[in-house]
Structures are given as C-alpha cells and as structure tokens.
Amino acid sequence: MISFEAARAHVIERCTPLAPVEVGLDRALGRVLAETVVAREAVPPFDNSAMDGYAVRAADVATARSDRPVRLRVVGRILAGHPLAAEVGPGQAARIMTGAPMPPGADAVVVVERSEPVGDHEVDLFEAVAPGRHVRPAGDDVALGETVLTAGTLLTPAHLGVLATLANRQPLVVPRPTVAVMSTGDELVDHDGPLAPGQIRESNRPTLVAAATSFGLEAEDLGTVPDDLDRLRSALREAATTHDAVITTGGVSMGDVDLVKVVLAELADMAWMQVAIRPAKPFAFGLLDGTPVFGLPGNPVSSLVSLALLALPGLRTLAGRRDLDLPRVLARLTTEVGGRDDGRTAFVRARLEWTGDEFSAHPAGRQGSHQLSASADANALLVLDGPASSGDRVEAVLLRDPFANPSG
Numbered sequence: 001m002i003s004f005e006a007a008r009a010h011v012i013e014r015c016t017p018l019a020p021v022e023v024g025l026d027r028a029l030g031r032v033l034a035e036t037v038v039a040r041e042a043v044p045p046f047d048n049s050a051m052d053g054y055a056v057r058a059a060d061v062a063t064a065r066s067d068r069p070v071r072l073r074v075v076g077r078i079l080a081g082h083p084l085a086a087e088v089g090p091g092q093a094a095r096i097m098t099g100a101p102m103p104p105g106a107d108a109v110v111v112v113e114r115s116e117p118v119g120d121h122e123v124d125l126f127e128a129v130a131p132g133r134h135v136r137p138a139g140d141d142v143a144l145g146e147t148v149l150t151a152g153t154l155l156t157p158a159h160l161g162v163l164a165t166l167a168n169r170q171p172l173v174v175p176r177p178t179v180a181v182m183s184t185g186d187e188l189v190d191h192d193g194p195l196a197p198g199q200i201r202e203s204n205r206p207t208l209v210a211a212a213t214s215f216g217l218e219a220e221d222l223g224t225v226p227d228d229l230d231r232l233r234s235a236l237r238e239a240a241t242t243h244d245a246v247i248t249t250g251g252v253s254m255g256d257v258d259l260v261k262v263v264l265a266e267l268a269d270m271a272w273m274q275v276a277i278r279p280a281k282p283f284a285f286g287l288l289d290g291t292p293v294f295g296l297p298g299n300p301v302s303s304l305v306s307l308a309l310l311a312l313p314g315l316r317t318l319a320g321r322r323d324l325d326l327p328r329v330l331a332r333l334t335t336e337v338g339g340r341d342d343g344r345t346a347f348v349r350a351r352l353e354w355t356g357d358e359f360s361a362h363p364a365g366r367q368g369s370h371q372l373s374a375s376a377d378a379n380a381l382l383v384l385d386g387p388a389s390s391g392d393r394v395e396a397v398l399l400r401d402p403f404a405n406p407s408g
C-alpha cells in the first residue's frame, strides 16, 4: 500500500498547467489569471462627483449655514458622460450628477439636499464644504502604473469587473481542463428499461461529471465502454487526444476482466496504486501520450471519493490552481465512529451542520463503497485514522458548500 500523501504527490508531480489562452470575460470566471495586470489608466480616469448636487469653489460657501445660505450663479448642468468645458468662476456653481466630471475651477460638491434653486439661474446653498468634499479624485481606486492583479489569481466576479475597468477584456488565463469521463463494464446499462439478468444501472458517469463540474472542471460524458480490449483501446486513445484529461471508472482492481488495467498498462505510463484509504483503495494514474489518465475504482462511492481526493489535485494543477484540494474544516462528532486498525485512513461520508459557532458532524448512514444512496446527502468526508468518540473534534473535507441548503 502507498500512503494517501504519496499517491497525491505522485499525481501532482506529473501534471502541468495547460498553456494560457486569451478569453473573453464571459469565459474567465473561475479561471486562473496567467498574466500580471498593470493599470494603463487611472481609475476613476478623472475627478468626478460622488453625489448629485452643485460643484462649487469651497471658499465661496465657507460662510453658508442652514439658516444663512450663500447664493451662487448656476452656469451649467453636468451629466455623467457630458463634461462642462466652461470654468466655474468665483461666485458660480454648476449643477452636477453622480459620476459626472468635475468642472474646471470647482473643488467641492454641495449635496442637492442642502440646496434651493432661486429662479432659473441661481441657487441657495445651506452648507459649507471643505475642498475635496464629495469629489472622487482621479486614481482614487487604482493609480496609473499600479499592479492590480498578479498571475495565479483565481478570478472572481469582482476581478472580472476590475479587468473590464482596466481595459483588459481579453485576459490571459489558464483554460479549464476538459475532462473525458467514461465508465467500463459489461454489466452496465444507462437506460431506465427492464434489467436483463446480471445487469445493473450505470451511475458513476452522472455522478462524476457533475462532481467534476462542481469542482470547476469541464467534464464530458463519453459513455460506457464494454469489457473488451479493442473497444477500450480505441476509446482511451480517442479520449486522450480530444481532452486534457481522462477519467475511467471500473476495471482497475484484481478481477479477470479488469481490462482498463491491461489496456492502460500497454498504452500509457501507468502507476497502479493500492492507496491506504477507505474507500477508494485501488487507483491508477498515468500519462497517455502526455495526457493524464485517472483510473478510478468502479464502486460508486469509491469513484467519487477517489475523484475528490486524488484526481482533483492533478486536474486543478492542469487548471493552474494553487488551491489543489477541497477545503478542510474541523467538526464536532455527534456520535461515535468505529474504526478498523488496518493502517488505512477512513474518509467517512458525513453531514456537517453549522451550529452557530462550530460544525457538528453526523456520519451519513451505511458506509459500504457500493452504498451510494446512504451517502448521497453527505457534504463532507471525515478524516479518521482510528475510532473516534462523540464530542471529538475531527478533520472534515468539504465536498460542497456546507451552508447551502441545510437540512431540517
């Protein structure tokens, strides 16, 4: 057996980030930025008003009070996108809207709530303002030449706004890896009709495609390949040339028709591992003409755990991510959990709930690697190296957002 850490490291060492490409902002969310972004413009690009009101010379309104206004002559109206060329001279003001450029001469804004128009061309202002009041100076958010984003940044919605603001609508990013998912096994059917003797319903592909998608990858379902050497050979070759990575399930343990093992051994530079974890002990990884291939076990729970713990760090390496693993938190067990003393780390499917100041953890029913329905509701995997008691604080791998859709 190989330790979990060694198996994970083996995968990561053999995966390299995909070549960066320029994409539109509609394709950039969740990708890793592959360039450093330096501001070629100041943000905002010009001094502008933060409020609707009157642009003034602060000195002119120095004596204004709520009961003793200062009267100024209104020389124009400035809307966002429509600068006023004329200067605001002494004794003058300009009506100004939020985001509109400050006119030459003015250095502050009195808000409209503290004003009273007098006829068509004058205004009474009831408040003294200091120079700069309600003015957003050019470069207030980003200065010209400032480094705003660095390569390696995982792009969030706000980052996309920053890129747009900085005239960078085609950022260079590491693309999301395209991942081919195929299952193998003569017993598998993917229809809802009657089962012939010995058949079972294929369930790993929908699970793995959805899980991979939820982990930020672009997964494609390539169907089921029968236990047949030629069919497996051509399916794997094809998948490896058309995708950035390939995931197979089934056929990698010790059975007589575990042919994925046979074919990959012949086509690719593979490592066959017995990883010291439960579930998901069998795991294969290798490169088929440079394309990473992950041979996951066939048991439904195992294949999902294997994807989340062992394939994901490699796939995220392809994506240029620095957060290779699912996040881990501490959680308080609400019940005891038995353990086996066999040197394997157990990843126990569990339901985490936020109680207000910590997570509580309830193991999710039956833990057999074929018993997917018992763990379908699990949002975490408890990491246990032996038995644990109720009240123990244990580490948990978050399979998804633990705050989404809490039960009860």
Ligand code: AMP
Pocket: 183, 184, 185, 187, 188, 200, 201, 202, 203, 204, 205, 249, 250, 251, 252, 253, 255, 297, 298, 299, 300
């Ligand atoms: P294998 O590793 O191919 O021997 O598969 C281990 C177990 O998982 C067997 O009971 C298979 O029938 C089952 N299995 C394999 N692949 C799938 C799949 N895609 N969907 C559901 N069960 C599967």
Ligand code: MG
Pocket: 184, 185, 186, 250, 251, 257, 258, 298
């Ligand atoms: Mg099989």
